[in-house]
Amino acid sequence: MTRIASSAVIDKRAVVEDGATIGENVKIGPLAYVGADVVLGDNVTLMHHAIVEGVTELGAGCTVFPMAVIGGAPQSVRHDGSATRLIVGRNCTFREGVTVNTGSSHGGAETILGDDNLLLANSHVGHDCRLGSNIILSNNVMIGGHATVHDRVILSGGAAIHQFVQIGRQAFVGGLAGVVNDIIPYAMVVDNPAFMGGLNVVGMQRAGIGRDEIHVVRKAYQAIFSGGQVLENAKAAREEFADQSAAVREILDFILDRDGDRALTTPGSRRRGSTA
Template identity: 75%
Template sequence: MTRISSSAKIDRTAVVEDGAVIGEHAEIGAFCYVGANVVLGDNVKLHHHAVVEGITRLGNGCQVFPMAVIGGAPQSIRHDGSDTRLEIGANCIFREGVTVNTGSSHGGGETIVGHDNLFLANSHVGHDCRIGNHVILSNNVMIGGHATVHDRAILSGGAAIHQFVQIGRQAFIGGLAGVVNDVIPYAMVVDNPALMGGLNVVGMQRAGMSKGEVHAVRRAYQTIFSAGTVVENARALRSGPDALEGAAREIVDFILDRDSERALTTPGSRRRGSQA
């Protein structure tokens, strides 16, 4: 049975299927569609012609702009048609034409999006993805299925992220980059196929990291991607006499502890990724 809060505002042209749950002070604009298995949190706003369907939960304060489709079925030929889910946290903004798919039957059945994320026009999040918090997807970014994007990463316009790739915390992906390998935290990645162009120093500074912390990350970066294999260098850093802390430790842990079959995106001289 549909549950619509008395404070919700629903345009007379909108379609809200029986079974949907609409939170307090939600707004559903003209010609919107809300599916039977959708839950809209408090203060959610669907601008005109927005679609939210599937088994989808949209957190408090989210906005969905015209022609966006949130909760569409997974775009996978292996999906068997069974029910899968999409969970979205609070205060996410989905601009015009954005698509976010539910999970797939062969990938865990659930796509998860965190809070305070910004998805600009025509960006796409595929099935079974994990998107952290405070992430920005610029226009036309494409994220393939099963990918993971950690907190505060920024993906510039037209970037394409291969399925199963992991993007580390606060990484910066340049415009039109084609990312086929995992990206360490705080990295700056450019080109197609993508290569590492250094560290996202501006992002670290904006996040309030001290000069000492930034220098520690630089030293770790230089050691990890010096002569020898990346994994061996990272392992030597973690077991060395000088204790690693903060962001530098986070990079080493990402390399050594990640559960991924993808290689690592590395600096320009190794543009096809390290197989170490």
């Protein structure tokens, strides 16, 4: 049974399938489509021609622009067709042509996005991805299935993220980068194949990290990625630097404690290849 709040404003040309749940002050524009298993939180706006389908929940304050398809079926030949989910937090914006798929039957069955994310035109989030909060996907960014993107990451235009890749918090990925390996927190990554061009110092400053701590992070970064033995260097750096900086601990924990089979993106890996 469809549940529509009395304060919702739905254009008569929109299609809302029986079974959908529509929250308070929701606005649904002409020729928009809402599927039967969709839940729209309070103050959600669907502009004209926006599509929300599948077993999908949009948190309060989300906005979906024209021609975006949120909650489409996973693009996986292994998916068995069973119902899977997409869960989106609060105040996310999906610009024109964005696609976000539900989970897959073979990958955990859920795609999850946090709060306050901005997905610009024609960007894509594949099945079973996990995105944190305050993330920016610029135009034409492509994230393959099962990837994990932590809070406050910025992905510049046309960046392509390989499936199963993990991107640490506050990392910056340059335009047209081809990311095939994991990225540590606070890294700045460029080129295709992607390599690390240094630290995202601007992002660190925006995160409230002071000059003295940034200096410690730089020293730890140099120690970790000098000599080519990244894992061994990281273990040694944990003994030397971990007590001096929360950011360094975060980087070291990411390197040493992460799950998954991807290697690390390293400085100059475009030329030398990753050694982690």
